């Protein structure tokens with residue numbers, strides 16, 4: 407695997423985030439993602455709100471909600487929304503056909519709801535996230551705790567090697583009170599099929615394959631902004 411220059415990667419994340427927030431207009435309901443790249447976009451939106459931009463927002467995680475509120479961004483109840491004008495979120499991997507793996511930060515369920523409701527679902531990334539085939543990054547599977555062994559067994563039947571996500575030497579708990587199984591399927595030939603198979607397992611809330619949910623990926627390669635749509 408190619409080594410990644412962290413300073414370069416951070417500069418690319420910022421450039422992509424700054425390009426994305428230009429798409430936000432007065433009056434928009436904005437879906438706010440989670441992770442280091444989404445955070446850069448939220449910080450910029452915060453500055454724009456302080457300068458007079460009028461938006462309301464839905465947050466994909468508790469930490470995003472706290473961050474957005476710290477800038478005075480009004481947060482709506484995600485569950486009450488039927489449509490979101492625009493969302494800005496990061497990704498762990500994406501392909502040119504706009505399939506993604508997300509959920510490295512554990513916020514996949516709310517991120518997926520936001521992407522599903524968004525008229526314009528924008529993903530912001532550095533160049534390291536672009537892949538020919540998804541699967542070098544494991545697929546996060548959010549599982550109701552009392553079904554986790556069953557889900558492990560079913561993931562294994564689909565060819566995945568699962569690990570129960572840990573944080574600070576404890577089982578990681580999502581904002582929804584669930585566990586995450588990070589499943590290694592190797593490079594994935596048919597992500598759309600795997601997405602359906604995973605979601606059909608009883609006890610799975612959702613998984614980190616985002617298929618057909620993205621309007622555009624805004625990527626910085628350090629020199630240019632490259633848009634995939």
Ligand code: 5RP
Nearest residue numbers: 441442443496509510511513
């Ligand atoms: C969180 C996510 C993030 O968007 C993804 O992990 C990318 O994060 P980062 O921008 O920090 O690389 O899906 O659940």
